[in-house]
Amino acid sequence: MGTTADSDAFVAFERVQKSYDGETLVVKDLNLAMPKGEFLTMLGPSGSGKTTCLMMLAGFETATHGEIKLDGKPINNIPPHKRGIGMVFQNYALFPHMTVAENLSFPLEVRGMAKAEREKKVKRALEMVQMGHFGGRRPAQLSGGQQQRIALARALVFEAELVLMDEPLGALDKQLREHMQFEIKRIANDLGITVVYVTHDQTEALTMSDRVAVFDDGRIQQLAPPDELYEAPQNSFVAQFIGENNTLEGVIEEIGGNRCTVKLDSGEVIDANPINVTQKGDRTRVSIRPERVEFNPDLGTTAHTLEATVREFIYMGDVFRTRLSVAGNDEFIVKTRNRADQKRLSPGETVKIGWLPEDCRALDAT
Amino acid sequence: MSDATSDPNKIEAPTPDDPLAQAKALDNVDDRGRMLAADGTPLKRQLAKSLRIQKIRALALIAPLLLFVLLTFIAPIADMLFRSVENEIVSETLPRTVEALADWDYDSGESPGDEVYAALYDDLFLAQERKEHTRLGTRLNYELTGVSSLFRRSGRGVDDIGELYQDQFEDLNELWEEERTWAELMGSDEWLAAQEAWDEESGEPLPDFQLREGMPTLLPETSRQMLTFAEFIRTEDNESPLEEEPWTRVWAALYTDLTNKDVSGYSGPHTDLLQEASAAVGDFETTPIKQAFLDMDEDWGDPEVWGTIQAFSPDYTSGYFLNAVDMQKTPDGAAMRDEDERIYGLLFKRTMFMSLVITFSCILLGYPVAYLLATLPMRSANLLMILVLLPFWTSLLVRTSAWKVMLQSQGVINDVLVWLGLVGDANRLVMINNQFGTIVAMTHILLPFMILPMYSVMSTIPPSYVRAAKSLGATNVTAFRRVYFPQSVPGIGAGSILVFILSIGYYITPEIVGGTTGTFISNRIAYHISSSLNWGLAAALGTILLAVVLILYWAYDKIVGIDNVKLGG
Ligand SMILES: Nc1ncnc2c1ncn2[C@@H]1O[C@H](COP(=O)(O)OP(=O)(O)OP(=O)(O)O)[C@@H](O)[C@H]1O
Ligand SMILES: [Mg+2]
Numbered sequence: 001m002g003t004t005a006d007s008d009a010f011v012a013f014e015r016v017q018k019s020y021d022g023e024t025l026v027v028k029d030l031n032l033a034m035p036k037g038e039f040l041t042m043l044g045p046s047g048s049g050k051t052t053c054l055m056m057l058a059g060f061e062t063a064t065h066g067e068i069k070l071d072g073k074p075i076n077n078i079p080p081h082k083r084g085i086g087m088v089f090q091n092y093a094l095f096p097h098m099t100v101a102e103n104l105s106f107p108l109e110v111r112g113m114a115k116a117e118r119e120k121k122v123k124r125a126l127e128m129v130q131m132g133h134f135g136g137r138r139p140a141q142l143s144g145g146q147q148q149r150i151a152l153a154r155a156l157v158f159e160a161e162l163v164l165m166d167e168p169l170g171a172l173d174k175q176l177r178e179h180m181q182f183e184i185k186r187i188a189n190d191l192g193i194t195v196v197y198v199t200h201d202q203t204e205a206l207t208m209s210d211r212v213a214v215f216d217d218g219r220i221q222q223l224a225p226p227d228e229l230y231e232a233p234q235n236s237f238v239a240q241f242i243g244e245n246n247t248l249e250g251v252i253e254e255i256g257g258n259r260c261t262v263k264l265d266s267g268e269v270i271d272a273n274p275i276n277v278t279q280k281g282d283r284t285r286v287s288i289r290p291e292r293v294e295f296n297p298d299l300g301t302t303a304h305t306l307e308a309t310v311r312e313f314i315y316m317g318d319v320f321r322t323r324l325s326v327a328g329n330d331e332f333i334v335k336t337r338n339r340a341d342q343k344r345l346s347p348g349e350t351v352k353i354g355w356l357p358e359d360c361r362a363l364d365a366t
Numbered sequence: 367m368s369d370a371t372s373d374p375n376k377i378e379a380p381t382p383d384d385p386l387a388q389a390k391a392l393d394n395v396d397d398r399g400r401m402l403a404a405d406g407t408p409l410k411r412q413l414a415k416s417l418r419i420q421k422i423r424a425l426a427l428i429a430p431l432l433l434f435v436l437l438t439f440i441a442p443i444a445d446m447l448f449r450s451v452e453n454e455i456v457s458e459t460l461p462r463t464v465e466a467l468a469d470w471d472y473d474s475g476e477s478p479g480d481e482v483y484a485a486l487y488d489d490l491f492l493a494q495e496r497k498e499h500t501r502l503g504t505r506l507n508y509e510l511t512g513v514s515s516l517f518r519r520s521g522r523g524v525d526d527i528g529e530l531y532q533d534q535f536e537d538l539n540e541l542w543e544e545e546r547t548w549a550e551l552m553g554s555d556e557w558l559a560a561q562e563a564w565d566e567e568s569g570e571p572l573p574d575f576q577l578r579e580g581m582p583t584l585l586p587e588t589s590r591q592m593l594t595f596a597e598f599i600r601t602e603d604n605e606s607p608l609e610e611e612p613w614t615r616v617w618a619a620l621y622t623d624l625t626n627k628d629v630s631g632y633s634g635p636h637t638d639l640l641q642e643a644s645a646a647v648g649d650f651e652t653t654p655i656k657q658a659f660l661d662m663d664e665d666w667g668d669p670e671v672w673g674t675i676q677a678f679s680p681d682y683t684s685g686y687f688l689n690a691v692d693m694q695k696t697p698d699g700a701a702m703r704d705e706d707e708r709i710y711g712l713l714f715k716r717t718m719f720m721s722l723v724i725t726f727s728c729i730l731l732g733y734p735v736a737y738l739l740a741t742l743p744m745r746s747a748n749l750l751m752i753l754v755l756l757p758f759w760t761s762l763l764v765r766t767s768a769w770k771v772m773l774q775s776q777g778v779i780n781d782v783l784v785w786l787g788l789v790g791d792a793n794r795l796v797m798i799n800n801q802f803g804t805i806v807a808m809t810h811i812l813l814p815f816m817i818l819p820m821y822s823v824m825s826t827i828p829p830s831y832v833r834a835a836k837s838l839g840a841t842n843v844t845a846f847r848r849v850y851f852p853q854s855v856p857g858i859g860a861g862s863i864l865v866f867i868l869s870i871g872y873y874i875t876p877e878i879v880g881g882t883t884g885t886f887i888s889n890r891i892a893y894h895i896s897s898s899l900n901w902g903l904a905a906a907l908g909t910i911l912l913a914v915v916l917i918l919y920w921a922y923d924k925i926v927g928i929d930n931v932k933l934g935g
Contacts (some may be wrong), residue, residue, distance in 0.1 A: 060833055080836040081845075093834035097852045106848070107838035158839065
């Protein structure tokens, strides 16, 4: 789980703190260890410190406290240009006064590479991002997606083992973004590079990453593979932040092993899976994914069922989305697949809903 | 990638269908394939109509400014261009002389014939009455020294020519001394009656002088001169020939006429008087007209003088421009001036050189400041900006004078150097009233014009470029040299053009701190405008300056490209 840095990690943050103004910590006690070849995404709301972490790794900001190691060696005192880390900026930062080929050959030139070799590498890098014929153009003559590819090629052309990308697809439209996500993932896999990727977009994070670090308030809230993050959020922030989520608030009545009973504020009692509640009397917020809820359930004796009133029924093609009032929560969403036998509910109807206790996670209340 | 297709047009990521094309398909089209507007008229016509109204409105909005610019900016420049070639003064002041001189050949090396002097007598007499001969003398003096005094002296002496005859006529008969005699002799009866009846108090204009019938054939020359005289005093002085003694020029004309013409057929007022004079003129003492001028000033016999008048007789001349480039329009054509008289070439060269040095110093001093302005955090940048702008809020004169205080031999800098013992009290540095002083003061004064365009360009360079360069392995120096600097060049270009063009025409500062070695061409222009009053030369110098600036601008556009100049984001 990366709370302590393994000694053989390729990138390691150890108890890193960062403050810009000496008053507030923008990054609080960051610990992170990445093995070689991993694709790690930093995901979090705006202002949570993602860019700051990236900048410290790249060397443009210094950590106020703690150590950052690259390949086992502390890099706190190594200037950015000696770190050999490739970087893709949000606005691409392609040099406007150079052609695409000159942009790509720049990192090779400053490394003193011979001309012939440079040309060979530039050509290969351009072909890798399928931009072989664009070498003579200026960045301004390229579309956003093309600039993105060039920025990627430039970060890769000098064979950096670690590549940082700060919201590289933020400026692209949805279709192009999805296309580029796939491209980036493919190239990263092919080259076996280690990637730290920053994004706002959770779908992007889930589809691309080996592991996702969810940031909030200068801390990593959870660091886990995408499926685990979605299915087993460790706290209510992560549960809320990743995917769609229904919450019900209440107090623990009984707790033991992997079961607890929760008395909801509206009076009903339900079974739940205790995650970060420890004792009877704790306030909790239970989280259930919309697609794990069933109507008129037949789930055996252990499950509790609740009465619900239908507020809204939305037809979405492949799924139905039903908004319900459940235990005082008017925004309770249930998603059901569009099956032939699936009943279409209409507003005002009352219906019984239920779920497996394992899918109902009792998390912290804040 | 084995299957990497590299066709620029194909590997675009999917884009939505062209919405424009779809919209077009829905539009109305008439049978000739023209687009129709909603009301069925051709779309093109509708568009043109709505655009025209827009254009007229836009024009009306800018009309006051346009007019203002036209009147205060374009018109003076046009006037300057015109003045630099305009030369009507010669042909206007000496019209007959210019005409008579047309046949004279300078290369003959001889002074022109009598008819030219006769014409000169006419012209000069009238010019002298109008007090225009000194202006012409001044004008021609630019081309040939001495002409000014020649004209002044001749203006005074030209009366003597006719006086010779006037005295002899008056000695002959006392009647000639009376003003009325001339009026009665030359004027028609109607005019005499009208003039007698005229009452000054009435406010009516003086009656037009009319010649007596037959006079133009009897005494042609005298008639002509009398007419000129009468017309002149009537319009200029509001006087009547009845009360004014004629100009001496009229007496000379009478002498000429009486020697050439037979007046025995005359019968009118003063017949006896005229007959008596006609009989006597044969014995009059006389001086040929050419000789009279040579007596006045022997320079009138100098072909150089006549050559100059001839060379400058056309209405337009290249003389001012030739002067402005240290040449001279001589009767033989254009020629360089003597070595020791060449000053404008030197001044132009000096102006160029010093402007370049000033521009260069401004770049050196301004670049770091602009860089700081663009990269410092907001608060410090604002403070720095105020410091940069501070000079704008101080009078130019004060700033320049401050440099005088700083740089003069008893000034702050010298005092400090002497106090430090770096310079002996006896040999204080000379830093003012020379090129050094001008360069220092002007660099300081023009610095904001360099910093502001540079700053506005630099502030549009995102810091991520330099970061990107560093992350790609460039050292600070390389990142600056290869990435930051090239992108700031448009700012340098804009600032340089601005500073160079400003400094090339700068006046006040060089005037105050320039001494003799640090003055610019503009100081010379100012001198010609306000002291020597040679506006034509000033205009020619100004025109050349304008041309130089335009050529430089054009060259800059060819080499760097004016599109690369950015004054703002
Ligand atoms: N140069 C700086 N000086 C002072 N404060 C800064 C600076 N850069 C960032 N911050 C502050 O640090 C915090 C974290 O910023 P950071 O840029 O790391 O957020 P982020 O997670 O990348 O957000 P976003 O998703 O919007 O890019 C923010 O509160 C921001 O205001
Ligand atoms: Mg960011």
